[in-house]
Amino acid sequence: MGKAQLLVEVTRDNRVESRHMGHAVVVGRGGTVQRAWGDPAAVIYPRSSCKMVQALPLIESGAADAAGLEQRHLALACASHNGAAIHTDLVTEWLGGLDLGEDDLRCGPQEPADIPARDDLIRSGGTPCQIHNNCSGKHSGFLTLNRHMGAGPDYEKPDHPVQLAVREAFEDVTGEDSPGYGIDGCSAPNFATSLTGLGRAMAFFADAHNHTGVRAHAAARLVEAMHTHPDLVAGEGRACTTLMRAMNGVAIKTGAEAVFVGILPELGLGIALKIEDGGTRAAECAIAAILADLGVLDGNGTAARHYLDAPLLNRRGLDCGRVQAAPGFPG
Amino acid sequence: MGKAQLLVEVTRDNRVESRHMGHAVVVGRGGTVQRAWGDPAAVIYPRSSCKMVQALPLIESGAADAAGLEQRHLALACASHNGAAIHTDLVTEWLGGLDLGEDDLRCGPQEPADIPARDDLIRSGGTPCQIHNNCSGKHSGFLTLNRHMGAGPDYEKPDHPVQLAVREAFEDVTGEDSPGYGIDGCSAPNFATSLTGLGRAMAFFADAHNHTGVRAHAAARLVEAMHTHPDLVAGEGRACTTLMRAMNGVAIKTGAEAVFVGILPELGLGIALKIEDGGTRAAECAIAAILADLGVLDGNGTAARHYLDAPLLNRRGLDCGRVQAAPGFPG
Numbered sequence: 001m002g003k004a005q006l007l008v009e010v011t012r013d014n015r016v017e018s019r020h021m022g023h024a025v026v027v028g029r030g031g032t033v034q035r036a037w038g039d040p041a042a043v044i045y046p047r048s049s050c051k052m053v054q055a056l057p058l059i060e061s062g063a064a065d066a067a068g069l070e071q072r073h074l075a076l077a078c079a080s081h082n083g084a085a086i087h088t089d090l091v092t093e094w095l096g097g098l099d100l101g102e103d104d105l106r107c108g109p110q111e112p113a114d115i116p117a118r119d120d121l122i123r124s125g126g127t128p129c130q131i132h133n134n135c136s137g138k139h140s141g142f143l144t145l146n147r148h149m150g151a152g153p154d155y156e157k158p159d160h161p162v163q164l165a166v167r168e169a170f171e172d173v174t175g176e177d178s179p180g181y182g183i184d185g186c187s188a189p190n191f192a193t194s195l196t197g198l199g200r201a202m203a204f205f206a207d208a209h210n211h212t213g214v215r216a217h218a219a220a221r222l223v224e225a226m227h228t229h230p231d232l233v234a235g236e237g238r239a240c241t242t243l244m245r246a247m248n249g250v251a252i253k254t255g256a257e258a259v260f261v262g263i264l265p266e267l268g269l270g271i272a273l274k275i276e277d278g279g280t281r282a283a284e285c286a287i288a289a290i291l292a293d294l295g296v297l298d299g300n301g302t303a304a305r306h307y308l309d310a311p312l313l314n315r316r317g318l319d320c321g322r323v324q325a326a327p328g329f330p331g
Numbered sequence: 332m333g334k335a336q337l338l339v340e341v342t343r344d345n346r347v348e349s350r351h352m353g354h355a356v357v358v359g360r361g362g363t364v365q366r367a368w369g370d371p372a373a374v375i376y377p378r379s380s381c382k383m384v385q386a387l388p389l390i391e392s393g394a395a396d397a398a399g400l401e402q403r404h405l406a407l408a409c410a411s412h413n414g415a416a417i418h419t420d421l422v423t424e425w426l427g428g429l430d431l432g433e434d435d436l437r438c439g440p441q442e443p444a445d446i447p448a449r450d451d452l453i454r455s456g457g458t459p460c461q462i463h464n465n466c467s468g469k470h471s472g473f474l475t476l477n478r479h480m481g482a483g484p485d486y487e488k489p490d491h492p493v494q495l496a497v498r499e500a501f502e503d504v505t506g507e508d509s510p511g512y513g514i515d516g517c518s519a520p521n522f523a524t525s526l527t528g529l530g531r532a533m534a535f536f537a538d539a540h541n542h543t544g545v546r547a548h549a550a551a552r553l554v555e556a557m558h559t560h561p562d563l564v565a566g567e568g569r570a571c572t573t574l575m576r577a578m579n580g581v582a583i584k585t586g587a588e589a590v591f592v593g594i595l596p597e598l599g600l601g602i603a604l605k606i607e608d609g610g611t612r613a614a615e616c617a618i619a620a621i622l623a624d625l626g627v628l629d630g631n632g633t634a635a636r637h638y639l640d641a642p643l644l645n646r647r648g649l650d651c652g653r654v655q656a657a658p659g660f661p662g
Binding site: 043110184 | 341343344346348349350351352374375376437438439440441450453454464510511512513514515516517518521523588589606607608609610613645646647648649651652
């Protein structure tokens, strides 16, 4: 990995307290790198930022249409959701429509990030289940594809037909052979790529509506599903949801360890960034800064300010400092 | 701030996924820097890592003894606790003994980090209060000192006699005039210092038992209180508690934004470190690595391995990677 660039600073009483270095790239039509910070050749795990890539075979195979999936299901297939009722009710209904249940999932249980849902669960004496897992929409997509393929139940294994189809799509849209995979938080393989590869994939999604072909058509449907249902892609208070609501037709997606991507159909641009240390607050600030710099996010709007100039409020609500783009970034 | 050094790496499937840079220093008797990584002159906020310094005036003034405080109260005054019953019961009793209550605190409410305490609170329909705040022991110490001083109720204000006494002690043991303060998560001022200054303060605490004088005596009592009550200083599952239990007579303390300090009385050494990006997982790994390197922590013991070679377990319990000291660190 080449040298990272200072992207985000955390200040307290106007003194820098912490710093976040990272890599970022903006890729245009045809896969051309238009702007880069840090090392665009850095090899990263996209983590959940590539869920729209992992959902391509679900549509391309015809599985989504055969199962009668609607746009909201496609949005949820791309989601790292909060486990709120709007997410878990839809996953439950989706699995029921396949005659499947919670124990067919392989993503593992996770406590909901949504506080009302978490508190309801605790009050009712329940325990978190796999449907609460932020990846349960993606896994419902895998199960739908698997039903269509007629393959075995171990759909999360790297050599299973579902994951082989994901890998083929991933390598195609990144334009690179993946150097390998890591096992993700939800147990599915997560394929490594260069940051430029991830940006190239996002540029493919951004320009997909201008192209014909099964893959481009699937990509365009997923982009539309994401920006049409920002509440399903993450949840209340989350950066993906808040920032997508503040933009028109732009899809963005976070990934664990501080990855963030953007798909800008009007400009035909893809964005990919990785904060080297895995700090989510910095990834959120950096993506907002790039989106504002490119003019698709109003940098003076409430949503943008929350991430571009994030106040550090203490436990009495006092304003103690800021998370902000570093001087000179985006430029 | 000078250049940070790579201290900790996060790997997934043997590929580096994230990296943490930082600064660290080991200071010996008399304030001599014995080892340094990154920039020992880096100016930092110690945050909660300096709670034992903030507790010095409580003892030096005679307030602690006048209020009949025991060793467990002193440990809690140095704590960033989990809000478990062992912590909140003692704070409640402490405040009651002063004829004070929760609304005299100025630290703000915080949800307990202790899961059983959190779940009990939610089940009972309660809401987090200031006693649950991880700093409520420190603030009970401030209130005890304030009662002794007979000053006004705004004990958390930077110009209040309580905080002026803290500043005097802080600048004395760090051996530096503080360049200023930031407001901490608990609303008290947190004085900035160089990393070397913080290490020098820890070396003072480490060697205090060999010295006479009110300040040295107070420091030695606090060190003994901390390592005698590791469960009060943090809580079950926390690095401070787990690692102190695995050592003899060593006190360690975490601070927000990835500060960690160590006090090693037998060796007469103080340790201070700051991960530049504020990532706690890296601070925990780095302090364990230095403690093991100095021979006070058994690097092959269960407690140490958990931080030196921290497994990344996913939501199905699968081992997906590691948080480890970077090659060449500590050296």
